[in-house]
Amino acid sequence: MNPISDDRAQLIKRIFDEACALSGDSRERYLNESCAADLLLRDQVEKLLHSDEHVHGRFLQESTQPKVESRMPQRIRGFRLLRKIGEGGMGSVFEAEQEHPRRKVALKVVRFAMVSDSIVRRFEYEVQILGQLKHPGIAQIYEAGMYDDGAGPVPYFAMEYIQGRALLEFVAHHRLSIRQRLELFADICDAVHHAHQKGVIHRDLKPANILVEESHAEKPHPKILDFGVARAVHSDLKLVTMHTEAGQLMGTLSYMSPEQIAGRPDELDVRSDVYTLGVILYELLASRRPYDLAEHSIPEAGRMIREMEPPLLGAIDPVLRGDVETIVAKALTKEKEHRYQSAVGLGEDIRLYLRDEPITARPASATYHIRKFAKRNKAIVGGVAAVFITLVIAVIGITASLLKTREAQRVAIQRSDESQRSAAKAMAVNNFLQEMLSSVDPAKSLGREITIRQALDEAAVKIESGTLKDQPAIEADLRTTIGTTYLGLGHYDEAEPQLRAALDIRRRLCSDACEDVAVSLTNLAYVYSAQGRHAEEESILRDALEMQTRLHGPKHADVASTMQSLGAALRSQQKLAEAEPFYRNALIMRRELLPAEHLDVAQSINSLALLLQDKGDAVGAEPLFREALAMRRKLLGDPHPIVADSLNNLANLLTQRRKTMEAESLLREALAMRRKVLKAEHPQVAQSLNNLAFFLYDNGNYEGAETLYREALAIWRRTLPEGHIDIGNATAGLGLVLLAQKSFAEAEPLLRESLLIRESVLPEGHWRRFATMSVLGAALAGEGKFAEAEPYLIHGYEGLKSQPQLPRKYKQEALQRIIDLYESCNQLETAGRWRSELTTRQTDVYP
Amino acid sequence: MDTGPPDLTRLLNAVERGDVKASDDLLRLVYAELRRLAGALMANTPPGQTLQATALVHEVYLRLVGKETQSWENRGHFFFAAGRAMRDILVERARSAGRLKRGGGRRRVDFENLSVAVDAEDGDLLALDEAMQRMESEYPWEHRIVTLRFFAGMTNEETASAMSAPLRTIERDWRFARAWLHQTLNANDLEHSP
Structure with missing residues (x-):
């Protein structure tokens, strides 16, 4: 057959596609029409349609994709192979019959051959140990060895053949109660513990590797497969290459402990299996795994396991609140020192719970919660939280016995040796906090955050009473700790006096430039920033910058950070031109001092982009936002609050640049991400709602915009102080939406509130002030209050007109409102005069 | 572990820019790796695998691209090259195994200790290969879809992402491609029958 021309081919294709959508008579009519007298064309299309109808369901489908396979052998060593029962990343499993003694076995053949003599020797050694594992909960390994398939030695294992269902399938099939699940799980812990005592770690525990025998009707009987196989086969953790499909790997990844993910085989011990047992218990109870890894790349998934806190079980099912939740959380602790130290420890705690006796695990401690809180709020808390977290962990970590040594410390403090003094100082601070934190009974307080709050308040009172008057350095350290803790919790008003007092003390103690004074300065600046006191923030940061430059020279990470903050303080005051060099210098310095991809670099890029956007350089800002987003995604993974910030920033810019499709999807992604990682009432969730609302408004969806604005406003009113600029923005947005829907009377008070806030917060001459005036004028005009409306409309428009960086659209809308006003009160001549301005200004070039 | 040449991303980017030489290089690279891997499997394959x-x-893909994140376009280039290479390898093996016996639905070719089973109902690998060659000149777009869908094992969704086309388009064109191949394979059978 000769090839046909391109046009002809496309014609055939087009007619085929159309005809496919039709049937019966209408298809026939269509073919008559489109092929007309071209009989060959008609024939070709019809043949294809015929093929389409008669094509075998499996033709070219997945199941028929070419396969590469090798034949199943009849026998291996003393085993007769009956059928293949499974296939996994490591190899295949066969049902087989052993000849001597005659019994049924599961024969596992490992896919990849042993490559070196040393690995073969090691394998043999491991096999010996595996033979010693004898426990009713572990599938017995009868024999293991190598056989030669002609191309080299291939390892195999002959194991007890178990008739049963995999764990999760079993509990679902028999609808086991929570109690029954826990009983079953405690038995699994016993079996794992037995192996641990023999020095064998499983390393590849997962529900699929645990079968439950059906024959034991009254009491289900778990059997763990493949104990020690992973270790015997792999010399290290190059497990990844053993898997053909990423999906399979993800399945395995979900059960790996943080230390296993980190690729430190030497750190694996029984507690790594304890972690994995925790994951299995979690899944057994909640029917989902602690982390949702499905949507993530492998490195992202790894990062999630190493860094993210899984949702507490009680958050998934309230029935699981309390002890069960506590037990699982303890098993899943990232640091293995804080997990159960053995599988039997975990199992015992479960049995204590089942007998209604007190369990050994402590309910999620204040530490845990603060850590979680700080993690969730990383975007706000930033570095301060990191300092705080380490401190609290250190404090909690110190055992009660330390308290008894206070007397000894007091002696130590009196010694003159500097290093001893600082050690003693740290100890004293720790003890003070320890005492404070342990003095509050978590069981008696309502929420865990309150616990810490109470401890802090008590600490603050105690310190005010002057117990540390004669030890000013310790007092300053303590006040700093208390202050930054308040800061971490978002209690800025309480943080300020502590940090201010610490600064004053340290200044008194320091004669020239001191590191701790600089730290105090930046801490205090952070509070001012959070309170919106940017002028004070600026002045204190300038002091800090000066001191840091004297301490470290002009090129230093701290100097860069302070420059960055100073840029932000200036930008918040709309001093854009002044802010730019600080931002640029911070970025240059960070690029020089830090790795190419670093969160601080991303922060600097992001800030510079925001500044450019403020200055009206949207084109310049876009690539920077994209770079920051990509870097943060790569470093932090999804979902993450900082990634959500970046999504949001880029989305806002794209909205401005009218790239609406991409903008909307980014806005929605940001909102979903924030809802996932932040509290429902978090101000940043409101920020996302607000942004999406504006987007919808901008695209004419007023109803949708109204709902979202109201939601955002409600959150902000509850969480922000009165008169906060965000409230001013949301009221303006809601007012605008109501205006568009002609609810003028409802819009008016909102717009007045917005104007009031904007006039008190934004600098003189800021375009948003004028925009609000114009919109308020329009609302008043809509209500028929023409005289009141006129000055707002005109003043607002004149103000906007004088801003060269603003899009013409804003100015024209304001102008149109004036025209509408005069037209509605029938002053057509005046309206006409304004209208002439509309036409003349239309020739303006878009800035 | 062989992590592959580090410049694979650059190569994929070059293909994305339309660099013909890069396309050839990519195909050669993927082909070599596929052969190597298939060879390793052959040597060490346990029974019944x-x-x-x-x-x-x-x-x-895992070996060559590894953990680097690639754009969907780049993934598309990679899998297209891999699909082509896979087709070549399968055909080459089918040829080396000698003439295929005709008749029967499922045809099996044994060579060395490995077998290739193809379940292309009305045709075998060689006929499919011939049809694909014709498709490439008449329907290059659909040819690409078949390569990704069938020879590289992508889903419709993945194919749509890789080709930057709406899913609906891919589904429609895949339907056409199947019908076309089916029809072509049947026609060839008739032509070749004695």
């Missing part, structure tokens, strides 16, 4: 050719393609 089945591996879909497309799983092999994904394994090669």
Whole structure:
């Protein structure tokens, strides 16, 4: 057959596609029409349609994709192979019959051959140990060895053949109660513990590797497969290459402990299996795994396991609140020192719970919660939280016995040796906090955050009473700790006096430039920033910058950070031109001092982009936002609050640049991400709602915009102080939406509130002030209050007109409102005069 | 572990820019890796091991591209090259095994200790290969879809992402491609029958 021309081919294709959508008579009519007298064309299309109808369901489908396979052998060593029962990343499993003694076995053949003599020797050694594992909960390994398939030695294992269902399938099939699940799980812990005592770690525990025998009707009987196989086969953790499909790997990844993910085989011990047992218990109870890894790349998934806190079980099912939740959380602790130290420890705690006796695990401690809180709020808390977290962990970590040594410390403090003094100082601070934190009974307080709050308040009172008057350095350290803790919790008003007092003390103690004074300065600046006191923030940061430059020279990470903050303080005051060099210098310095991809670099890029956007350089800002987003995604993974910030920033810019499709999807992604990682009432969730609302408004969806604005406003009113600029923005947005829907009377008070806030917060001459005036004028005009409306409309428009960086659209809308006003009160001549301005200004070039 | 040449991303980017030489280089690279991997499997395959050719393609992707995140376009280029290479390897093996016996639905070719099973109902690998060659000149777009869908084992969704086309378009064109191949394979059978 000769090839046909391109046009002809496309014609055939087009007619085929159309005809496919039709049937019966209408298809026939269509073919008559489109092929007309071209009989060959008609024939070709019809043949294809015929093929389409008669094509075998499996033709070219997945199941028929070419396969590469090798034949199943009849026998291996003393085993007769009956059928293949499974296939996994490591190899295949066969049902087989052993000849001597005659019994049924599961024969596992490992896919990849042993490559070196040393690995073969090691394998043999491991096999010996595996033979010693004898426990009713572990599938017995009868024999293991190598056989030669002609191309080299291939390892195999002959194991007890178990008739049963995999764990999760079993509990679902028999609808086991929570109690029954826990009983079953405690038995699994016993079996794992037995192996641990023999020095064998499983390393590849997962529900699929645990079968439950059906024959034991009254009491289900778990059997763990493949104990020690992973270790015997792999010399290290190059497990990844053993898997053909990423999906399979993800399945395995979900059960790996943080230390296993980190690729430190030497750190694996029984507690790594304890972690994995925790994951299995979690899944057994909640029917989902602690982390949702499905949507993530492998490195992202790894990062999630190493860094993210899984949702507490009680958050998934309230029935699981309390002890069960506590037990699982303890098993899943990232640091293995804080997990159960053995599988039997975990199992015992479960049995204590089942007998209604007190369990050994402590309910999620204040530490845990603060850590979680700080993690969730990383975007706000930033570095301060990191300092705080380490401190609290250190404090909690110190055992009660330390308290008894206070007397000894007091002696130590009196010694003159500097290093001893600082050690003693740290100890004293720790003890003070320890005492404070342990003095509050978590069981008696309502929420865990309150616990810490109470401890802090008590600490603050105690310190005010002057117990540390004669030890000013310790007092300053303590006040700093208390202050930054308040800061971490978002209690800025309480943080300020502590940090201010610490600064004053340290200044008194320091004669020239001191590191701790600089730290105090930046801490205090952070509070001012959070309170919106940017002028004070600026002045204190300038002091800090000066001191840091004297301490470290002009090129230093701290100097860069302070420059960055100073840029932000200036930008918040709309001093854009002044802010730019600080931002640029911070970025240059960070690029020089830090790795190419670093969160601080991303922060600097992001800030510079925001500044450019403020200055009206949207084109310049876009690539920077994209770079920051990509870097943060790569470093932090999804979902993450900082990634959500970046999504949001880029989305806002794209909205401005009218790239609406991409903008909307980014806005929605940001909102979903924030809802996932932040509290429902978090101000940043409101920020996302607000942004999406504006987007919808901008695209004419007023109803949708109204709902979202109201939601955002409600959150902000509850969480922000009165008169906060965000409230001013949301009221303006809601007012605008109501205006568009002609609810003028409802819009008016909102717009007045917005104007009031904007006039008190934004600098003189800021375009948003004028925009609000114009919109308020329009609302008043809509209500028929023409005289009141006129000055707002005109003043607002004149103000906007004088801003060269603003899009013409804003100015024209304001102008149109004036025209509408005069037209509605029938002053057509005046309206006409304004209208002439509309036409003349239309020739303006878009800035 | 062989992590592959570090400049694969650059190569994929070059293909994205339309660099013909880069396309050739990519194809050669993927082909070599697929062969190597298939060879290693052959040497060390335990009994009864089945591996879909497309799983092999994904394994090669993991080996060559590894953990680097690639754009969908780049993934598309990679899998297209891999699909082509897979087709070549399968055909080459079918040829080396001698003439295929005709008749019967499922045809099996044994060579060395490995077998290739193809379940192309009305045709065998060689006929399919011939039809694909014709499709490439008449319907290059659909040819690309078949390569990604069938020879590289991508889903419709993945194919749509890789080709930057709406899913609906891919589904429609895949339907056409199947009908066309089916019709072509049947026609060839008739032509070749004695």
